[in-house]
Amino acid sequence: MAIENAILPLIKEVGGPDAEYYNYRRAPSKAPFYELEDVTKDLTYALEDQTRHGQKMPLIVLMDNGSTEEDVPAMRQAQVYGMEMLVVDHHHPHKIVDQFLIAHVNPAHQGGDFGVTTGMLATEIARMIHPAVEEKIRHFPAVSAVGDRSEAPEAALYIKLVEDKYGRDDLKKVALALDYEAFWLRFNEGRGLINDILCLGRLDRHRRIVDLLCEQANAAIDEQLRASMGNVKSTKLPNGIIMNVLDVENFAHKFTFPPPGKTSGEVHDRLCKKFEGKPVVTIGYGPDFAVLRSRAVRMNIPQMVKELMEEIPNGGVSGGGHLVVGSIKFVGGMRKDVLAKLAEKIAACGVDQVAGEKGGTAMG
């Protein structure tokens, strides 16, 4: 949205008032990477625009996506068609992607961590593209900081920057409203609605829609947890970790907000409060996937996935994410084996002191 707000005025300046509909498209992704479905659609549109309307191949800008090995298959297809790609992402980058990119903005390239969120990066880039946009989007980094639970020093600074207009609770509400609305929009960009949630239009409408969406999102989360919390199985492992397991297929509403990953995260947050001061791992599993959340546990999910792939070669294991927050996919018939091995690995993890009063773990 930061980039969009910076470039649309320039596109209209060059191409006229309707150019924003012909020369620009924001396409929300479902997966945490550039999927084959995504690149297939992008290529199809691009080739038709080229053949039918004489347009150039587009520049693909991947935001909060695009820095991992999972992006490579789609990038290779884009490359065949000479689609230039640019990544702005705060996920831990894998060197392999850079050969496909004309630029890759990532805090890790400069020794920063993922607490410098994509929302912060995007806003800074937007300012460079079109300085006049700054005033309008000044609060985006703070929303992003709170939404991603960033603990980087930049987070505090960005939040301070807008504290005259947005308290921490206001920012949290904008982030939750975005999350909730994005769920219902699915692949639709929903520009008008998102603009209002992000306060790019009328202030009264912004306040009313954010309040309403948060109220509805929280009601949906409460309703979900009413079904889920009573069905969590908690075990204290010998290493002191409280391991919580929830069947999100059978003890959560499906095809509604919050989806399984968010449900698992909310359950985890409540369990972190309950087991104050203790290391906690929460696993929300479905027929062929498991979502992991943890606090104060020295986990390395990508490494665990790698080991599971070797130890259960016909388990169809894949997945990853951050070190301590992620998800694993497998074939349904091997679920029992995968979850058992996973529990073993968690039982072998080291634990840390729980820092401060914070409940959960950073995501995004």
Add this chain to the structure above:
Amino acid sequence: MAIENAILPLIKEVGGPDAEYYNYRRAPSKAPFYELEDVTKDLTYALEDQTRHGQKMPLIVLMDNGSTEEDVPAMRQAQVYGMEMLVVDHHHPHKIVDQFLIAHVNPAHQGGDFGVTTGMLATEIARMIHPAVEEKIRHFPAVSAVGDRSEAPEAALYIKLVEDKYGRDDLKKVALALDYEAFWLRFNEGRGLINDILCLGRLDRHRRIVDLLCEQANAAIDEQLRASMGNVKSTKLPNGIIMNVLDVENFAHKFTFPPPGKTSGEVHDRLCKKFEGKPVVTIGYGPDFAVLRSRAVRMNIPQMVKELMEEIPNGGVSGGGHLVVGSIKFVGGMRKDVLAKLAEKIAACGVDQVAGEKGGTAMG
């Protein structure tokens, strides 16, 4: 369709021949209420039409939907955007919705019952909007009466009104053809096809398409019942009710016509014939839902749902419908508990004399 036929000529008169495509949209709903998905789409289109084409926010007319508490979340979102809403519905109204509406036409407001169907109301409103439409849509209330199995005195009058052109069997066929075609159209309005089924175009085409669709719908129902009927479990409860239970997930074809609700209804109708003169309840259940149909049983499904929510707090129970026809949702892992409690409640219901030779219960 009644309202559409009344207003399209007026829209074209004001806006020119293509205005019907720009200033009007009929959007079929899947759920029996105004869903968040629906309002999200409506808002997205409305805001784009406003920004891009300078249009006003639309008037939302909810037909056969919109009078219950389940409609409130979507209505609140629409309200933030100043979308005016109007409800025409025969479902039992809850006062809470009226604050969101500029008008709410409902027979219950005047002591009428739901046998005065939405199709009847819509036709009368259409006549007020554009009297010239009357001739064309005179048979709509009768189709609606038969489709919804109305037993209101108005039903007989509307049927009589068109008896020179449509016998009761003709009306039933139009209703079934609509139901069948709507299944295949899903969210598409399919104006041309629906026009022909409702006899708004060429008479020969109307006859041929209705005959064909009914033949195909009946064949699909027969095929479904071949798989289902043999797997119904019938029990005689101490209070005399014949309770029939069917696993529609495992003993019915999925993702085809008839869908689970209709399958349960058809099974119920056949069982009512089999257990002539007796009170009958039929439950068609899937992994996380149950559909209820009943005859001559003093059920109050909304009340049952309320009790189940309290008795099984982590069951994720929701649902409702009419008093004696409805559906219940729950989380899959609690199905056994929910169905057991439901059976207890049915066993505690009073029973009525079976009236006349009618098989099933009114729906719609």
Add this chain to the structure above:
Amino acid sequence: MAIENAILPLIKEVGGPDAEYYNYRRAPSKAPFYELEDVTKDLTYALEDQTRHGQKMPLIVLMDNGSTEEDVPAMRQAQVYGMEMLVVDHHHPHKIVDQFLIAHVNPAHQGGDFGVTTGMLATEIARMIHPAVEEKIRHFPAVSAVGDRSEAPEAALYIKLVEDKYGRDDLKKVALALDYEAFWLRFNEGRGLINDILCLGRLDRHRRIVDLLCEQANAAIDEQLRASMGNVKSTKLPNGIIMNVLDVENFAHKFTFPPPGKTSGEVHDRLCKKFEGKPVVTIGYGPDFAVLRSRAVRMNIPQMVKELMEEIPNGGVSGGGHLVVGSIKFVGGMRKDVLAKLAEKIAACGVDQVAGEKGGTAMG
């Protein structure tokens, strides 16, 4: 694609440069027949084009589809609207369809077998429609021959015809790339991408996209088989047939390439190599379906389906395909019974000598 390339130049000649977008649509099918969903969409578009743009009803050309009883329901709906239909297909034709068609091109009508593939037929028809297209699409029949594993004498001739440009491995790669890309395109025609795969555009791009798609398709197949192969249960039946059974719901990745049918086929091919010289049947089953592949077994799948329908009347059995390659659908609750009966029937089949070194069976 052959027909498309023959008629688009003519459409543009008559209707101008944009006519190809208004007067032509290629709509990929999912099912191996003309489904009710397909005809519903076709009718909806056709009727809107007629009312809104004054167009004539379209000619429907069904390619590689349309010659069996399963096509009849959709054809009957099309017929009511006077949509002319034409079938080009190599599947075994049933006489019943011909009453709906203005033409039906099928090798069986002239004593040919299904080894004369639809791709061959289409190319010959394209040459008749617009001779200038010949040069461009000369390799289509060879791609089709290899993709469908045709053993007809025509296959060898067509392959020979283009051997200066395409070796057998090149043809296989084009066929696999098409299959893989079609999976990701789903109902989208993806003209630009398909053009490149079929070498209708730049040669360098053709080579790079085909190489890449094949590499990705093969990696996906390998990944799938890693999960599946270890979970196949093989039994030697008294009649010498090696019967292999795989639960593709639980031991294969879902909603990705390769889909269940192709997964079963790939598993079958590997098992054919393993059990060299022996008759082999492979069954890949899901919750409510089973896919069959066989080698050197005198199966008659359509006949088996007919028997299963009679023997298990509440099994909801349907299906078919070729004699020795096909699929069966049933209701989930009767799966055990259906698979048991199916195994009995396979145990009663005669067996043939395994011919040559060929692994699998022709499909398409």
